[in-house]
Amino acid sequence: MAKNWKTKLIHSDAKIPKGFRSLSVGVQRGSTVLFPDAASVKDDWDQYEVGYTYGLYGTPTTLELAARICELEGGFRTLITPGGQCAISLINLALLKAGDHVLIPESVYTPNRKFAAQVLRRFGVEVGFYAPEGGAGIQTLFRENTRMVWCESPGSITMEVQDVPAIAEVAHRAGAMVVMDNTWSAGVYFDAFAHGVDVTMQAITKYVGGHSDLLLGSITTREETAWRRLGATQQLVGCAASPDDCSLALRGLKTLAVRLKAIEDATLTLARWLSERPEIERVLHPALPSCPGHEFWKRDFRGSTGVFSIVFQPRFSKAQVQGFVDKLELFEIGYSWAGVTSLAVAYDFHATRGRPEYGHRIVRLNIGLEDVDDLKADLRVALDSLG
Numbered sequence: 048m049a050k051n052w053k054t055k056l057i058h059s060d061a062k063i064p065k066g067f068r069s070l071s072v073g074v075q076r077g078s079t080v081l082f083p084d085a086a087s088v089k090d091d092w093d094q095y096e097v098g099y100t101y102g103l104y105g106t107p108t109t110l111e112l113a114a115r116i117c118e119l120e121g122g123f124r125t126l127i128t129p130g131g132q133c134a135i136s137l138i139n140l141a142l143l144k145a146g147d148h149v150l151i152p153e154s155v156y157t158p159n160r161k162f163a164a165q166v167l168r169r170f171g172v173e174v175g176f177y178a179p180e181g182g183a184g185i186q187t188l189f190r191e192n193t194r195m196v197w198c199e200s201p202g203s204i205t206m207e208v209q210d211v212p213a214i215a216e217v218a219h220r221a222g223a224m225v226v227m228d229n230t231w232s233a234g235v236y237f238d239a240f241a242h243g244v245d246v247t248m249q250a251i252t253k254y255v256g257g258h259s260d261l262l263l264g265s266i267t268t269r270e271e272t273a274w275r276r277l278g279a280t281q282q283l284v285g286c287a288a289s290p291d292d293c294s295l296a297l298r299g300l301k302t303l304a305v306r307l308k309a310i311e312d313a314t315l316t317l318a319r320w321l322s323e324r325p326e327i328e329r330v331l332h333p334a335l336p337s338c339p340g341h342e343f344w345k346r347d348f349r350g351s352t353g354v355f356s357i358v359f360q361p362r363f364s365k366a367q368v369q370g371f372v373d374k375l376e377l378f379e380i381g382y383s384w385a386g387v388t389s390l391a392v393a394y395d396f397h398a399t400r401g402r403p404e405y406g407h408r409i410v411r412l413n414i415g416l417e418d419v420d421d422l423k424a425d426l427r428v429a430l431d432s433l434g
């Protein structure tokens with residue numbers, strides 16, 4: 048049929064060569080997905096079962112990232128979310144209901160804690176917090192209605208490594224599922240499913256993305272039932288990840304191994320050096336015996352990554368600890384981590400949560416890809432300035 052140029056803008060007959068093959072996964076954006084005929088139209092989120100139906104449930108770019116994460120974690124299937132915190136809230140919304148009881152470690156990522164305290168409680172879920180280093184001792188906190196136990200190992204900022212298999216055994220005996228924030232290990236240094244976890248999430252924002260320029264999350268399940276509940280809930284919550292961001296994460300995956308190796312080596316060098324400095328009371332790095340739960344890291348992990356914390360000696364005031372951070376030149380100040388730039392953030396646990404003994408003396412470091420001797424020199428100058 049002859050077409051007006053305005054129609055051609057939308058229904059074009061232009062031709063290009065076929066058969067392009069490259070080393071990158073194409074970015075496929077799209078809300079509308081086309082059906083071959085009227086009878087084929089369906090609104091079903093499970094595109095593995097029924098084929099592509101709507102961009103909300105993932106384009107081939109999104110599903111490629113999901114499949115790659117799933118392959119690395121060894122799960123049944125993976126969902127991609129617009130950020131790590133979205134993965135956390137979606138897990139809670141999909142797998143808990145009013146009247147259930149959930150247990151969350153004191154050391155959990157703060158927005159995870161706040162979602163439980165401020166949203167789950169509002170919807171009638173009972174929320175309890177437990178000491179992360181308690182292992183099987185968590186048993187005493189179980190109730191008739193305990194349905195879920197969160198783990199995060201190591202914990203955010205305070206870095207406690209958990210005895211996940213012991214917690215999982217207690218949880219499974221009580222009929223509760225175990226959910227883990229596996230972001231620190233990048234999903235590769237801790238095999239969560241082999242250690243009894245049922246559902247994992249990661250902030251893909253961190254090591255998989257690797258360059259501080261995207262926000263994504265993943266949820267991976269060990270089996271199909273949880274995946275179905277999560278997929279159906281994702282449809283109704285309507286949280287879709289951007290295929291552009293997914294393509295950046297797919298690119299990040301290609302260099303994940305070399306980035307992790309360089310970061311691990313530099314981080315261990317700096318953590319050990321810091322543990323010898325007189326200004327530092329304690330280095331909270333899972334691979335060092337000074338970290339709570341170090342023995343579980345040694346038993347269960349294949350490696351370590353680039354985030355750890357240092358605790359200053361009690362003689363240092365809050366202003367001095369902040370002064371140390373301000374004095375650093377290569378370490379930038381900012382949230383999030385696992386990119387190529389080293390970061391430092393000072394926390395004050397008097398005001399916020401468990402571990403009051405660290406008070407204002409705790410600083411979290413993220414080690415990036417700068418030269419390790421330059422980073423050491425930067426830390427040395429800032430420490431020396433404390434007097």
Ligand SMILES: Cc1ncc(COP(=O)(O)O)c(C=O)c1O
Nearest residue numbers: 130131132156230250252263383
């Ligand atoms: C351990 C952990 N989990 C989850 C998140 C949330 O990830 P996002 O920033 O992608 O929402 C973060 C972010 O800092 C984190 O540190």
